[in-house]
Amino acid sequence: MIFVNDKDLVVPGEILAEDDFHPGRGTFKEENKICSSVVGLIALRNKKISVIPLQSKYIPKRGDVVIGEITDIRFSMWGLDINSPYSGLLPASEVFGKEKRELDKVFKIGDVLFLRVVDVDEVRKVKLGLKGRGLGKFKGGILIYITPTKVPRLIGKKGSMINMIKDKTNCEIVVGQNGVVWVNGDIEMERVAEKVIKMIQKQAHTSGLTDRVREMLAQLTGEELEVSKDTEAVEGEENDNDNASSEDEKDVKQENDTNSSEKDNKNIPREIFESKLNLNHKR
């Protein structure tokens, strides 16, 4: 017995189904009832009911890529704000190996880094690392903060959404799974990308988003609007809202990897890009 339809908006405590259904994320089971635990949209996959939350905090998971800011320098590690209830640690050994060097000569308070979550232990200590393609310190560009649950929507199916923004604005874009986005390019175009990303964040739960993003990009970049021909692609894109996190996360990584493929793959972090002018905006 099911009481909701796919994509319905539900609130915490709402009874979604009874008996022969399985609880997915954003839900919990109480006796034979499946209830929603968050405000979000129903995602139905066969007999599995999930609720995709419209709002949430980032909980670090091993393997995630995140954008973090240095907030503390200690004896043998940096402390980072990773836009989460749990702060991150970057051990000096991740950067120097066994070599002894002064930490603040490499990264200073206020530096912004692209990192990987290496480990999250029982006491929620989040160990970060820089080993991997394109990881390291950002130079130039702007930061945009979005709700972490909207990251998959910003990426789009197989990177369709983010690639469209990159193509039209000619900006480099890196998306952290913690909802922090780095954009670097021409100053005007950085601003266009920011506006579009904010719009996606606001309207992530509505349908027809790809078309509106395409229109907005065309309007802001002063380009002729192409007649949208591929309704199929739009349909597919609407569906990716329902994807459970696993598939979307792959997209994020893939995305970020393509981003960084132009750059060297070194353990020692390097400055990614120097831009002439930058701007920024808060969440």
Place this chain on the structure above:
Amino acid sequence: MIIIITLGTNVGTKAREDGRAFDELRNLKIDAGVLERADGSAYLEFGGNKILVAIYGPKESYIRRLQRPDRAVIRCRYNMAPFSVDDRKRPGPDRRSIEISKITAEALHSSVILEKYPRSMIEVFIEVLEAEGGTRCAGITAASVAMADAGIPMRDMVVACAAGKVNGEIVLDLSEVEDKDGEADVPVAILPRTGQITLLQSDGNLSADEFEKALDLAIKGCQQISEVQKEALKNRYGV
């Protein structure tokens, strides 16, 4: 035992000072997501009450001794604006607001899936901008909406309402005047899906029968308010 109540009827001999039926709530309006900086927020008008609630968190607990290794901790601060009452209230916490802060945090506790965020902290800030009786219940009702707005996972949305005894009658949702002149006030908060009670106070004299009647009436009121809470969240996202 179930007491059947016909809504909107005034079976009592004496009318209430504001003309309401004995089981009638004051006008209620809730808006979700009204503040920019907070992680979640709600604004509520209930009769003459105007209440704003902000949620921050789950966030890193800056008070180490309050940290729990297995779950998040809820901290609540109920505060009345100096201009919210007839005679200016001195700013800062007093004994009343400290007590209300405590029971509010406790009332919300069982609704939140705290295990999901060990060692973290959820802060609830309740600001009474204007008070007209029943602010603690209104604060809890708004706090739950703000909590959901912040994306904090919950088993249910706690909702609160008071009933009491005025002029010998058991009535729902006491106004300021009724609270002052009445014989008893029973604020109640419930988890509406299961009907479990998460806040209960009683102030004044009631017989056991009267208490039961008041409790049932308050629960009935909570259930009506619960619908307004849900609507507020759905409205926020244009549904």
Place this chain on the structure above:
Amino acid sequence: MKIVPEITRKSITNLINQQERVDGRAMDEFREISLESGIISKAEGSARVKIGNTQIIVGAKPQLGEPFPDTPNLGVLITNSELLPMASPTFEPGPPDERSVELSRVVDRCIRESQMVDLEELCIIPGKKVWMIFLDLHILDYDGNLMDAAALATVAALKNTQIPNTQVEDNEVIMDQEEMKPLPLKEEALMCTFAKIGDELVLDPSLDEEKILSARLSIGITSSGKICAMQKGGDHPLTKEEILKAVKIAEVKTQDLMKHLE
């Protein structure tokens, strides 16, 4: 206060040095302003002001009290502000901190020195009974430039304030709660705040701008064009030229701001 990422600091500064701002505003442009008066029925005067996402409610409450010994013929104004922890993750519960005290003192100075409120009119029995007007500034949402929002909300609340009529019989004050009269006001004064970022001055700094400013200057100007209060803040100096430039802009912008009070 939270640390500002280095690239954010640079991007804002670079843009401002090119006479542009993150939100697309001109250097001397306020964000959108909204004002509602009389929103709290239990307060004799009240107003809510939003400048961008910054939101403040001010409530005014008159009380009978004794005048200060050195001004026996004058009523009393008391300004108090609370940077509520709900307004920002960086505000903490507790007694007013230095930011809060500065805010209420500067707003108080602007109101007092403009002689907006006719304090003589608030005297009932010289040396014995006067009206004390409590102004409570309630900061609900902090997104930069509290000063200008607070001054605007305070003046709007004063304009909205009603006090009971009083009569004196045998040295006793008889208050008539039924018959209220507006607070006696003579002037209006508002504030304009500038932030120095890079080599430029910007009006009405947003939170991001405020976090990286090197110096801040708030200027209170009356409707008749007099400078009634000033406050410089921030760790770095300003030049005389910068200050005089700010005053010039403030003179024009204050008159624009006054339109919100009509």
